[in-house]
Amino acid sequence: MKISHIVVAIALTFSANVFSQTDKHYALSTSASGYKVDGKVKSTDAGLQIPLSLISDKKDGINLYGNTIENLVVDVDYETEERLHIKISDKEKKQYTVPDSPLGIERPNVVHRAEKANYDFQYTAKPFSFRVVRKSDKAVIFDTSNMPFVFEDQYLELSTKLPDDANIYGLGEVTAPFRRTTNITTIWARDNADDFYRNIYGSHPYYSEIRDGKAHGVLLMNSHGMDVVTADNRITYKVIGGILDFYFFVPKSGSPNDVSIAYTDLIGKPLMPSHWMLGWHHCRYGYKSINDVETVIKKYKEANIPLQTAWVDIDYMEETKDFSFDGVNFPKKRMIALGEQLHKEGQNYVVMVDPAISANTTYGPYVRGTEMDVWIKNPDGSDYVGMVWPGYTTFPDWWHPNASAYWEKEIGDFVDMLGVDGLWIDMNEPASFCLGSCGSGKVDAGKQPYRWLLPQEVQDANHAAQEEALKALGNPPGETRDLLYPKYVINNGGGNLSELTVATTALHYGNVPHYDIHNLYGHAESYITRNALIKQNSKARPFVLSRSTFVGTGKNAGHWTGDNHSLWEYLKSSLANILNMQMFGITYSGADVCGFNQNTTEELCTRWMSIGAFYPFARNHNAIGQSDQEPYLWNTTAEASRNALQVRYALLPYYYTLFEESHRLGTGVWRPLIFEYPQYNEIAANDLQVLVGSDILLSPVLDKGRTTVDAQFPPGIWYDWFTHETTVENVGKHAEVETVTLDAPITHIPVHIRGGSIIPTKQPKYTVGETYSTEYSLIIALDDSDTAKGRLYIDDGESLEVENSSDISFTYKKGKLSASGEFGYAHPEKLQKITIIGKGASKLTIAHTEHKSIELTKDDNSVTADNVSINLTEPFEIKFD
Ligand SMILES: *[C@@H]1O[C@H](CO)[C@@H](O)[C@H](O)[C@H]1NC(C)=O
Numbered sequence: 001m002k003i004s005h006i007v008v009a010i011a012l013t014f015s016a017n018v019f020s021q022t023d024k025h026y027a028l029s030t031s032a033s034g035y036k037v038d039g040k041v042k043s044t045d046a047g048l049q050i051p052l053s054l055i056s057d058k059k060d061g062i063n064l065y066g067n068t069i070e071n072l073v074v075d076v077d078y079e080t081e082e083r084l085h086i087k088i089s090d091k092e093k094k095q096y097t098v099p100d101s102p103l104g105i106e107r108p109n110v111v112h113r114a115e116k117a118n119y120d121f122q123y124t125a126k127p128f129s130f131r132v133v134r135k136s137d138k139a140v141i142f143d144t145s146n147m148p149f150v151f152e153d154q155y156l157e158l159s160t161k162l163p164d165d166a167n168i169y170g171l172g173e174v175t176a177p178f179r180r181t182t183n184i185t186t187i188w189a190r191d192n193a194d195d196f197y198r199n200i201y202g203s204h205p206y207y208s209e210i211r212d213g214k215a216h217g218v219l220l221m222n223s224h225g226m227d228v229v230t231a232d233n234r235i236t237y238k239v240i241g242g243i244l245d246f247y248f249f250v251p252k253s254g255s256p257n258d259v260s261i262a263y264t265d266l267i268g269k270p271l272m273p274s275h276w277m278l279g280w281h282h283c284r285y286g287y288k289s290i291n292d293v294e295t296v297i298k299k300y301k302e303a304n305i306p307l308q309t310a311w312v313d314i315d316y317m318e319e320t321k322d323f324s325f326d327g328v329n330f331p332k333k334r335m336i337a338l339g340e341q342l343h344k345e346g347q348n349y350v351v352m353v354d355p356a357i358s359a360n361t362t363y364g365p366y367v368r369g370t371e372m373d374v375w376i377k378n379p380d381g382s383d384y385v386g387m388v389w390p391g392y393t394t395f396p397d398w399w400h401p402n403a404s405a406y407w408e409k410e411i412g413d414f415v416d417m418l419g420v421d422g423l424w425i426d427m428n429e430p431a432s433f434c435l436g437s438c439g440s441g442k443v444d445a446g447k448q449p450y451r452w453l454l455p456q457e458v459q460d461a462n463h464a465a466q467e468e469a470l471k472a473l474g475n476p477p478g479e480t481r482d483l484l485y486p487k488y489v490i491n492n493g494g495g496n497l498s499e500l501t502v503a504t505t506a507l508h509y510g511n512v513p514h515y516d517i518h519n520l521y522g523h524a525e526s527y528i529t530r531n532a533l534i535k536q537n538s539k540a541r542p543f544v545l546s547r548s549t550f551v552g553t554g555k556n557a558g559h560w561t562g563d564n565h566s567l568w569e570y571l572k573s574s575l576a577n578i579l580n581m582q583m584f585g586i587t588y589s590g591a592d593v594c595g596f597n598q599n600t601t602e603e604l605c606t607r608w609m610s611i612g613a614f615y616p617f618a619r620n621h622n623a624i625g626q627s628d629q630e631p632y633l634w635n636t637t638a639e640a641s642r643n644a645l646q647v648r649y650a651l652l653p654y655y656y657t658l659f660e661e662s663h664r665l666g667t668g669v670w671r672p673l674i675f676e677y678p679q680y681n682e683i684a685a686n687d688l689q690v691l692v693g694s695d696i697l698l699s700p701v702l703d704k705g706r707t708t709v710d711a712q713f714p715p716g717i718w719y720d721w722f723t724h725e726t727t728v729e730n731v732g733k734h735a736e737v738e739t740v741t742l743d744a745p746i747t748h749i750p751v752h753i754r755g756g757s758i759i760p761t762k763q764p765k766y767t768v769g770e771t772y773s774t775e776y777s778l779i780i781a782l783d784d785s786d787t788a789k790g791r792l793y794i795d796d797g798e799s800l801e802v803e804n805s806s807d808i809s810f811t812y813k814k815g816k817l818s819a820s821g822e823f824g825y826a827h828p829e830k831l832q833k834i835t836i837i838g839k840g841a842s843k844l845t846i847a848h849t850e851h852k853s854i855e856l857t858k859d860d861n862s863v864t865a866d867n868v869s870i871n872l873t874e875p876f877e878i879k880f881d
């Protein structure tokens with residue numbers, strides 16, 4: 001949760017960074033000298049290497065915001081047919097690069113130049129510029145010509161041209177529309193709850209562009225603070241350190257989903273969740289005692305709203321210290337018993353852990369961490385102390401050689417003792433409630449009043465003192481850069497870089513300043529936490545939910561989009577932000593349902609539960625001091641929750657199959673319409689509807705007072721999930737996107753099935769386990785040529801190493817349903833029910849004599865075979881007439 005949760009009374013305006021076009025954040029450094037090719041361009045194993053030197057005849061064009069670096073090297077690696085790597089680095093290799101390790105990114109080792117690449121690399125010699133051309137359609141997808149190129153120790157600038165009104169997606173983490181409009185995205189991990197368009201927790205310098213129906217992607221692999229301008233027919237990167245390490249993803253198909261596949265080929269595939277993780281989660285910050293948590297679990301059951309996982313926020317801790325229990329309100333014994341009870345009922349249990357450790361010499365985790373010397377250091381080598389919930393705290397330095405062992409022990413002992421199924425790692429931007437090194441030397445200073453509870457003048461005085469203390473600590477030895485106040489000031493919503501986080505002058509192992517590594521902190525914690533959980537239990541898939549993320553975090557952890565507000569605006573933006581996370585390879589993600597800060601309303605919470613039930617990670621979460629928002633509190637909310645969660649639970653096999661695809665390939669579980677239908681530009685900005693995979697379309701109400709939705713339908717046939725009626729039949733060569741006004745009374749969310757798909761389902765029950773123990777059904781939704789296909793993935797739903805699995809392809813063609821594929825999952829799974837939806841479906845009968853006894857029930861637009869009783873352990877066919 002977020003430090004300013006008490007200050008939410010402030011009026012929210014969403015107009016934070018409206019710049020004039022002359023603002024330096026927008027402006028190009030037109031006086032820059034630029035570079036020229038200087039020396040022999042060499043062939044390398046994977047491509048070529050180009051030496052550059054500064055064009056030195058423009059003396060005023062150097063040292064714009066730092067020290068100009070005169071000699072550069074451009075390494076162009078044709079890594080795969082679809083991936084080009086262009087790395088522009090300083091010849092001396094002094095600039096910080098994202099480490100080639102799990103704490104940065106694990107890069108594939110490329111030793112051969114890809115043949116038949118789907119791109120061309122072209123460059124000009126003086127001034128140096130380059131272009132990336134997609135071969136399949138000759139589109140110039142990146143072009144730095146006639147724009148400044150700056151390479152200084154604390155300022156890098158490079159631009160590419162964009163067509164008019166370009167479809168740009170990605171860049172974050174930021175709360176903003178999915179399709180990027182003219183704006184600046186600042187990337188600097190930050191704990192903040194109430195800014196649209198400003199930098200928040202995660203760092204993803206990655207975008208995808210869809211042009212003329214074809215997509216490509218671009219990653220700038222850099223962990224420094226930066227502004228990315230998407231305005232005036234250009235993208236301009238303004239980065240305060242490191243190197244320009246670009247990757248281009250150019251799939252031959254041009255499909256946006258294939259861009260995601262190529263991107264995650266590099267950064268790592270999203271994690272595979274267990275079955276239970278796909279159920280409904282409930283959490284709140286501010287339950288006063290474990291009684292409250294138990295009551296909530298009971299009332300969910302009474303209201304028959306499926307609850308899979310109960311969470312406990314920092315409330316359980318003694319003085320908000322990790323791994324401790326409030327002996328009065330959340331006694332350890334009862335916390336353990338709660339887990340046992342949940343497990344007995346087939347439910348699950350997750351609690352929060354923060355990275356910061358109370359600086360208290362009688363507190364075990366601090367004592368052990370100090371012995372192992374794992375804390376981030378001040379520039380002078382002493383332990384760095386900041387301030388989080390328990391008062392003054394130290395911060396584990398994940399890069400320290402003892403850090404994994406330290407965390408494994410703390411996490412392992414805790415999880416063993418408490419019996420939780422997963423950990424929720426918060427505050428890992430890392431957040432600190434002061435400026436820089438406010439706690440220097442303050443060990444055993446006791447719990448401090450939270451900053452926001454102090455009178456304004458005391459806060460101001462403290463801030464001034466902290467600023468002085470920070471300056472007094474100085475730079476790390478040998479450091480020549482201005483780490484506290486770089487001359488190019490990124491548009492950080494928090495102000496100066498060390499504001500409310502660890503000082504940028506603080507040191508990580510190997511004397512790496514926090515300035516260089518800040519955006520990697522949460523990512524590193526997620527990796528080490530995941531491994532600690534695997535060490536504790538090597539059988540089950542670990543559950544980690546992380547607030548701060550970086551390129552590649554999706555393989556370690558899921559993500560919730562942080563501290564939103566109980567406002568319609570935030571409900572609406574949740575779709576865009578979850579779609580962003582899908583693109584970033586963090587497919588297990590969701591927003592706090594019903595809103596975190598501020599008081600929700602019955603109507604808002606009802607609509608939010610309806611769409612939240614379909615978030616890839618689905619959890620209701622509330623803040624302390626806000627009015628209650630358990631979904632059973634209002635009848636309409638309860639009803640809407642049951643309705644939507646029934647669909648979610650019915651779709652569990654479909655979701656699970658999508659997660660397996662995501663884990664294997666990198667595609668999104670949620671997808672924007674444009675990713676599935678890139679040739680239709682009129683859906684390019686639609687972030688108010690989403691597709692679950694390719695086949696389920698959600699059209700939620702996201703506005704107060706509305707009971708209809710104007711929904712866009714891509715060409716094809718779309719059937720209503722609930723009634724099986726044909727909502728849209730829009731086929732043929734000239735079919736266009738159609739807009740339909742759908743009825744959506746308060747307890748209803750419109751859900752549609754794409755004609756041409758086969759969807760595996762289960763019968764929804766109270767828990768995920770009970771649901772999974774029912775038999776399978778198939779929904780066959782016919783397209784205009786009466787065909788359909790689909791996929792079902794089955795494994796045991798929890799093992800980290802999957803031994804046996806089934807991967808079944810279903811096709812329906814000319815009245816015949818066939819199942820083929822792999823049938824390795826040993827446990828007997830049965831298909832019990834088949835529903836065929838489409839024109840003429842109700843006239844179908846069963847053809848095969850061996851299946852004649854199957855009963856058919858019909859309605860206007862569908863037929864259901866109710867007890868087919870087929871083993872899903874081998875291929876089969878059923879013929880309908
Ligand atoms: C850019 O961001 C501001 C909010 O900071 C927003 O008001 C504006 O609409 C955005 N620009 C565009 C063109 O969307």
Ligand SMILES: *[C@@H]1O[C@H](CO)[C@@H](O)[C@H](O)[C@H]1NC(C)=O
Binds near residue numbers: 372402
């Ligand atoms: C790791 O911890 C041990 C104590 O367990 C300590 O002796 C050693 O110096 C630590 N290693 C480093 C690199 O600090």
Ligand SMILES: *[C@@H]1O[C@H](CO)[C@@H](O)[C@H](O)[C@H]1NC(C)=O
Binds near residue numbers: 360
């Ligand atoms: C240190 O932690 C202990 C319990 O672990 C607590 O009783 C004590 O009050 C704390 N000391 C300070 C100064 O906060």
Ligand SMILES: *[C@@H]1O[C@H](CO)[C@@H](O)[C@H](O)[C@H]1NC(C)=O
Binds near residue numbers: 467485494495496
């Ligand atoms: C940033 O730091 C500078 C230098 O100490 C100071 O003058 C300025 O007020 C700070 N900005 C903010 C927003 O705190």
Ligand SMILES: *[C@@H]1O[C@H](CO)[C@@H](O)[C@H](O)[C@H]1NC(C)=O
Binds near residue numbers: 599625626628
């Ligand atoms: C929000 O709800 C709480 C608890 O019910 C109440 O005390 C508070 O006054 C409400 N705030 C607003 C702004 O209505």
Ligand SMILES: *[C@@H]1O[C@H](CO)[C@@H](O)[C@H](O)[C@H]1NC(C)=O
Binds near residue numbers: 635
């Ligand atoms: C809510 O539903 C319950 C049970 O169905 C019923 O007893 C109660 O009157 C309803 N309340 C409202 C406000 O409709």
Ligand SMILES: *[C@@H]1O[C@H](CO)[C@@H](O)[C@H](O)[C@H]1NC(C)=O
Binds near residue numbers: 804824826
């Ligand atoms: C996997 O399948 C084989 C063959 O059916 C079986 O012997 C083995 O026990 C199965 N393993 C698991 C983990 O289910």
Ligand SMILES: *[C@@H]1O[C@H](CO)[C@@H](O)[C@H](O)[C@H]1NC(C)=O
Binds near residue numbers: 853854855867
């Ligand atoms: C299901 O199939 C059996 C024969 O396999 C048949 O006797 C029965 O009537 C069918 N219907 C139901 C609802 O069980």
Ligand SMILES: *[C@@H]1O[C@H](CO)[C@@H](O)[C@H](O)[C@H]1NC(C)=O
Binds near residue numbers: 828871
């Ligand atoms: C289906 O599987 C069950 C359990 O393994 C088995 O008893 C039954 O004979 C199988 N039925 C067919 C038709 O193969």
Ligand SMILES: CC(=O)N[C@H]1CO[C@H](CO)[C@@H](O)[C@@H]1O
Binds near residue numbers: 193565570571574
């Ligand atoms: C900090 C912030 O604004 N976080 C989130 C809250 O609101 C939306 C959706 O509800 C999230 O997606 C934001 O990122």
